[in-house]
Amino acid sequence: MFSVPTRTQYGIRALVHLARSFVQVPLSSDSDEEARGAQAVVTSAEIARTEAISPKYLEGILVQLKAAGLVVAERGKNGGYRLSRPPETIRMSDVIAALEGEVRPVDCVESSGVCAQGGSCLPRRFWLGLKAAIDGYLSSKTLRDVIDA
Amino acid sequence: MFSVPTRTQYGIRALVHLARSFVQVPLSSDSDEEARGAQAVVTSAEIARTEAISPKYLEGILVQLKAAGLVVAERGKNGGYRLSRPPETIRMSDVIAALEGEVRPVDCVESSGVCAQGGSCLPRRFWLGLKAAIDGYLSSKTLRDVIDA
DNA sequence: TATATTCCCAGTAAGCCGATAGGAATTGTG
DNA sequence: CACAATTCCTATCGGCTTACTGGGAATATA
Ligand code: FES
Ligand code: FES
Numbered sequence: 268m269f270s271v272p273t274r275t276q277y278g279i280r281a282l283v284h285l286a287r288s289f290v291q292v293p294l295s296s297d298s299d300e301e302a303r304g305a306q307a308v309v310t311s312a313e314i315a316r317t318e319a320i321s322p323k324y325l326e327g328i329l330v331q332l333k334a335a336g337l338v339v340a341e342r343g344k345n346g347g348y349r350l351s352r353p354p355e356t357i358r359m360s361d362v363i364a365a366l367e368g369e370v371r372p373v374d375c376v377e378s379s380g381v382c383a384q385g386g387s388c389l390p391r392r393f394w395l396g397l398k399a400a401i402d403g404y405l406s407s408k409t410l411r412d413v414i415d416a
Numbered sequence: 417m418f419s420v421p422t423r424t425q426y427g428i429r430a431l432v433h434l435a436r437s438f439v440q441v442p443l444s445s446d447s448d449e450e451a452r453g454a455q456a457v458v459t460s461a462e463i464a465r466t467e468a469i470s471p472k473y474l475e476g477i478l479v480q481l482k483a484a485g486l487v488v489a490e491r492g493k494n495g496g497y498r499l500s501r502p503p504e505t506i507r508m509s510d511v512i513a514a515l516e517g518e519v520r521p522v523d524c525v526e527s528s529g530v531c532a533q534g535g536s537c538l539p540r541r542f543w544l545g546l547k548a549a550i551d552g553y554l555s556s557k558t559l560r561d562v563i564d565a
Numbered sequence: 566t567a568t569a570t571t572c573c574c575a576g577t578a579a580g581c582c583g584a585t586a587g588g589a590a591t592t593g594t595g
Numbered sequence: 596c597a598c599a600a601t602t603c604c605t606a607t608c609g610g611c612t613t614a615c616t617g618g619g620a621a622t623a624t625a
Contacts, residue, residue: 268512268516268517268518268519268520269418269519269520269521269550270520270521270522271521271522271543272581272582272583273582273583274582274583276522276539279539279542280539283538283539310600310601310602311601311602312600312601321583321584321585323584323585323586324583324584324585326602326603327603327604329602329603330602330603330604333602333603340601340602340603341592341601341602342590342591342592342601342602342603343590343591343592343593343600343601343602344591344592344593344594344598344599344600344601345592345593345594345600345601346591346592346593346600346601346602347601347602348602359542363417367417368417369417370417370418371417371418371419372418372419372420373419373420373425389432389562389563389565390425390428390429390432390562392562392565393428393508393557393561393562393565394420396553396557397550397553397554398418400549400550400552400553401418401546401549401550403549404545404546404549405546408542408545412542413538413539413541413542414538416538416541416542421612421613421614422613422614423613423614459569459570459571460570460571461569461570470614470615470616472615472616472617473614473615473616475571475572476572476573476615478571478572479571479572479573482571482572489570489571489572490570490571490623491570491571491572491621491622491623492569492570492571492621492622492623492624493568493569493570493622493623493624493625494569494570494623494624494625495569495570495571495622495623495624496570496571497571
C-alpha cells in the first residue's frame with residue numbers, strides 16, 4: 268500500500284548521490300570555466316553504475332529532475348549533472364512534486380461532491396487530512412536531512 | 417501521487433454507510449433473532465445504489481471486509497451487512513490494512529540493503545519516516561471520527 | 566418451492582510501469 | 596575537422612495491476 272514507484276526511488280537516490288559530491292561554488296572566482304570544472308559534475312552513467320540502476324531509465328529521470336530545476340546539466344564531453352542549489356534548500360516535497368506531481372490520494376481533493384454525499388462528503392475530509400499529514404512530513408525534510416540522517 | 421485505489425475508497429464509503437445506521441445491540445435481549453432483526457442490516461445492493469458504486473464490484477469488497485472481521489454478514493433472504501463493533505473502536509489503519517495490506521512505501525522497509533548503500537541506506541530512513549507519518553495519521557482516526565468530522 | 570441474498574471463481578479491457586532501443590544535439594579534445 | 600563522450604528526445608514493448616462483469620453455487624426466509 269502507498270507504494271512509491273521505482274522512478275521516484277531512483278530519482279531520490281540519484282539526488283542523494285549528487286548531494287554527497289556537492290561543493291559550494293566559490294563566489295567571484297577568476298574564471299567560470301575553472302569553477303565549473305571544480306564543481307564535480309557526475310555523469311548519468313556513473314550514478315547508474317554505482318547505484319545499480321538501469322542506465323537508460325535513469326537518463327530520463329535526470330532529464331525530468333533538470334526540467335524541475337533541481338539539477339543542472341552540463342552537456343557535451345566531460346559533461347554531467349550537479350545539484351542546482353545546496354541540499355538544505357531542496358525540500359523533499361519539491362522532489363516528489365518534480366517526479367510525480369501533486370500529492371492527491373483521491374480525485375476529490377480539489378473538486379468535492381464526487382461521491383453521493385454531495386458537498387459535505389465525510390470521507391473527503393479524511394483524505395484531506397491524510398494528504399496534509401503526508402505533505403507535512405515531506406516538506407519538513409530537506410535533501411540535507413536525508414543525506415546525514 | 418499516492419493515489420488510493422477505488423477499491424479502498426469504496427470500502428470506506430461502505431463502512432461509513434454502515435456506521436451511520438449502526439445501533440448498539442441491547443445486551444441480554446430475550447431472543448437473538450429479534451435483536452438481529454432490530455440490528456439494521458443493510459444489503460450490498462442498497463449500499464451500491466445510494467453510493468453509486470458498481471454492485472458486483474462492491475460485493476467482493478464487502479466479502480473482503482468481512483474476512484477481516486470488520487463487518488458481519490447475515491446470509492440468505494433479508495440478509496445484509498452490519499458493523500461487527502462500534503465505529504469508535506474501528507481504526508482507519510485497520511480498514512486500510514484490511515483492504516490493501518501493510519503500508520509499505522518501498523520494498524526495503526523490512527529488508528534493508530536493497531540499494532547500493534548497503535546496510536545503512538540513507539533514503540531508507542526517509543521512507544521509514546514517511547511510513548511512520550502515514551501510519552500515525554491512520555491509526556489516530558477511527559470510523560467514528562470520520563462519520564462525524 | 567420461490568425468492569432474496571451472500572459468496573465464490575473466472576475472465577476481460579484498459580491503463581500504467583519499468584525498461585529498452587535508436588539516434589539527434591551538444592561540447593570538449595587532438 | 597574528426598572523434599568521442601555525454602545529454603536529450605521519441606517511440607516501443609511486455610508484464611502487471613486495476614476496475615469491472617458474468618455465471619452461478621450456497622444459504623436462509625417465507
Ligand atoms: S467526494 Fe470524494 S469521497 Fe466523497
Ligand atoms: S535499501 Fe531501500 S533505498 Fe536503499
